[in-house]
Amino acid sequence: MMLTKPVSGAGKVAAETPPDRDRAVDVARLAALVVVMFGHCALLLATIDTAGLRIGNLLGEMPAIAPITWIVQVMPLFFLAGGAAGAYGWHQSSSWGTWLFKRAQRLCRPVFWYLAAWSIGIAVTYQLLGADSAASIGRECVALLWFLGVYLVVLAFVPALTRMSTGRAVAVAVVALIAISAGFDAIRFAVGAPMAGVANFVIVWLIPMVIGVAYARHLIGPRAALVAAASAFVVQLVLAAVGPYEVSLVVTGTERISNVSPPTLLLALHCTWMSFLFVAAAGAIRRWAQRPRVWYVVAMGNGGAMTLYLWHIPAIAVATFTLHAIGLDAYQVDAPYFWAILALRAVVFAVVMAAMFWMLSPLEHRRLPWWDAPVAATGVRSTAAGLLIVLAGVALVLLAKNGLGDLHGLMTLGCFIAATAAARICAGPKQQSPQPVTA
Template identity: 40%
Template structure:
């Protein structure tokens, strides 16, 4: 278990120019996601067959709550803004990207190993009907990591383009227009695969994050734009083909998340603009010593928190089934009490795992975390493309989970990441022979 610094030490060690708002947004967005997963996931067992469900499918009236619970655009906003600070004139994109990839990927291997063993053990304890649902659900949340790596690969070119207000809004408008066109084609019977083009929706918070960093998005403008986008989303749900849920719910005609839709594009604009408009208040909140201590501690293990809350939740669900207290849905007797127990137990177990495992995220690995060479030109471009491809491979792997197909995609991602490491590996020059 890693050492936890005190409040005074954290405050004293914080640089004066640190943008605490970005740290607050990054951590709070992940915490909201953890709460959402704990509240929404249900399990139904019938004749040996297992199905993981969502409370939102049983209670559609709760689906608008996802407009408050789907806050991952804020993580992309904060991540892009924080990353772009390190992009000065002449910065090579490949090394910049790989340095960020090193820490993000560091805790992935132990997570996958433990998840695979846990799925196998749970299948033996509960029966073969659990194997496939657990294999898929246990790693489904990795879609975020894959998407985030691909978005980070786009931050350097976006930073090069988003240099004034006009360009910032032009890029956002182009993404929104493309997303709308793709949705029209999909809803008209076009190929479902076309929806993957809408992954560009996740670039919207990155663009706005860069704009925030460079002072291109004034608070008043953000407030007006956010309200306009919110009104647009309401109209899309009220009069358009979109459902209210911003997470995937069984039975949807068109998911708003996988792949993203025009509704999620609008939602990303709403959240990012709201964050910019509320910056003074957020800055005052983050300036409080104890709150800042929590923010710093949480950010030192952000990936640990995100990854390990799902094993904690699944462990609680499996334990409940073994004890005869399955949480199958709102119609189940004692559902509210079971929800409270599941939420409390999962959060407690997640906290224990976070404190015990955050050290893995902060401990450099001998080969993986070696010095990054200042490669330029084609090697830099190839590194950027390789990391982006690895992210997309991880995203594809989450469709299949810990199954043979899924492992194939995880293996592909691993090979691409190794290639990126080799491309950026520092090779000290041999000492010149002296005459």
């Protein structure tokens, strides 16, 4: 859809783009999003038989291909892009909580639409298919919201991270976060409980945020970034070979030790080398994105990035079960034409996703009454608004973990809505300047 736009349209978008916009960050965000979408499409194994719906994972069936996750695990680029964008948007005169709330306004708007749609869908499923089916769908439809929840939490650190003023400070921060993540892993392994390392959800994902802020403030040179990337990658290789960690950097459903839920030291090193590698390549990426056609695609994709992220799993489901209806299931990896059917699913998914993008991406830009009203709180009210946004992020992580299809999920959803609403109240309406009194 986007690739067939006339050159005049591409030229117009390029001409309207501010000259100081960092196009490399936008390329990183969209490229990561495309990898995530088609990666999920490839990993899903699904069919329906007399026993009901069966869902598997390609990595679970073919563990030998787990090393490919070191390439397709691109979530660090999302956080790096968020850190850079946050650093560009932060000013010392800003009030922390109000600044954070303003960023949450844009981020949460499409999430409200998404949760409203799925709440209705789950209610209908409950009436038609029962509580078990509603709970199953409720788990799947909100699983990806963990990213937005963690993102809202680590975004709150950006103003403090902008105080870094040297490359040495960046190095100390990154090394410290890596060391802390190792410490929480040690606790996790010692007590035998994965959730003992839950703090790594913040510690590990802060690493690309730190590097993103440093990149935006020109604290890291390309050569130093390349050396840091190579060093972190070598350490990750050694740790994967001799340490207690599994190779896969995504959820497989069969792993003994998950590297992502909660994150581990192995993922921390992955975040480090991938983020530094982007910094080293940013100049070349920026020059490539100057091309009008390239920038048109990047700009349009970023304009609906949350739509792509939130709705690509439903689009994969539509593609999968459309093919199932005509007898083309990608479920048994050793079945004839498995890889051809998987490729066909990717094509059908691309068509479905393009249609959903066209229909739903305008909702990202449709301002919501009250929620999107201007804000300008300062002092205690601003701080309260920021803390409530962080609380809303935690609620989203819990919602992603527990699902939406039961009473516990509904209570977590209620906490998210209550926290965002309370943050909106604390942020307050933008104060109008008093009008001078005339005689």
